[in-house]
Amino acid sequence: xxxxxxxxPAPTMPAETQFLNRAVVFASVLVxxxxxxxQARRVRRRIGKSPNLNPRGTKERLLWAGWMxxxxxxxxxxxxxxxxxxxxxxxxxxLSNAIAQVIGLTVVALGYAGTLWCYAAMGxxxxxxIDHSKKVALVSSGPYRFVRHPxxxxxxxxxxxxxxxxxxxxxxxxxxxxxxxxRIKAADEEAYxxxxxxxxxxHYLASTGRLVPRVLPPATRP
Numbered sequence: 020x021x022x023x024x025x026x027x028p029a030p031t032m033p034a035e036t037q038f039l040n041r042a043v044v045f046a047s048v049l050v051x052x053x054x055x056x057x058q059a060r061r062v063r064r065r066i067g068k069s070p071n072l073n074p075r076g077t078k079e080r081l082l083w084a085g086w087m088x089x090x091x092x093x094x095x096x097x098x099x100x101x102x103x104x105x106x107x108x109x110x111x112x113x114l115s116n117a118i119a120q121v122i123g124l125t126v127v128a129l130g131y132a133g134t135l136w137c138y139a140a141m142g143x144x145x146x147x148x149i150d151h152s153k154k155v156a157l158v159s160s161g162p163y164r165f166v167r168h169p170x171x172x173x174x175x176x177x178x179x180x181x182x183x184x185x186x187x188x189x190x191x192x193x194x195x196x197x198x199x200x201x202r203i204k205a206a207d208e209e210a211y212x213x214x215x216x217x218x219x220x221x222h223y224l225a226s227t228g229r230l231v232p233r234v235l236p237p238a239t240r241p
Contacts (some may be wrong), residue, residue: 126180
């Protein structure tokens with residue numbers, strides 16, 4: 020006997036839509052990390068030394084390995100993901116391809132625009148790694164008025180945009196892996212800045228969020 024058709028067939032993405040989404044995700048990686056290299060070169064030229072590009076210590080090397088997984092996966096997902104992973108992501112799949120595409124494109128663009136805003140606020144103080152032998156100044160302008168690590172936040176925003184364009188389990192895994200890395204890195208940076216800046220940074224901690232703006236006022240001790 021002939022097999023009956025499934026009751027809920029998986030929605031498919033038109034070939035032209037999928038091609039554009041793949042191209043946008045692939046280009047977003049090249050633009051973002053190409054921009055990081057340009058920023059590193061610009062800062063190096065201004066300060067006369069590397070902006071802490073080389074990882075220091077075992078923990079930071081492991082974090083770099085995690086980030087390399089995210090970067091390579093971000094780049095590779097444009098080729099690895101063949102169709103919508105609708106079994107796990109009914110919300111995205113239930114929207115029309117056009118709506119999901121507009122959301123994804125907008126989120127990716129906003130994430131990169133926010134990154135450029137961070138670069139402008141940091142200026143020549145922008146660094147990648149931690150150099151414990153150096154004391155740094157606190158940056159609290161631009162997005163740093165509200166969030167302590169907005170560059171990491173906007174990286175996450177771009178990865179979420181990529182998920183909207185290519186909504187598969189692998190895309191979501193990249194977002195989660197990135198969040199794990201940035202939470203560890205952010206905690207290390209905060210510990211270092213507390214040691215070097217003391218009360219100035221302690222007050223800054225109380226008034227800002229780590230990756231998202233603080234919604235509620237800080238709790239006060241009796």
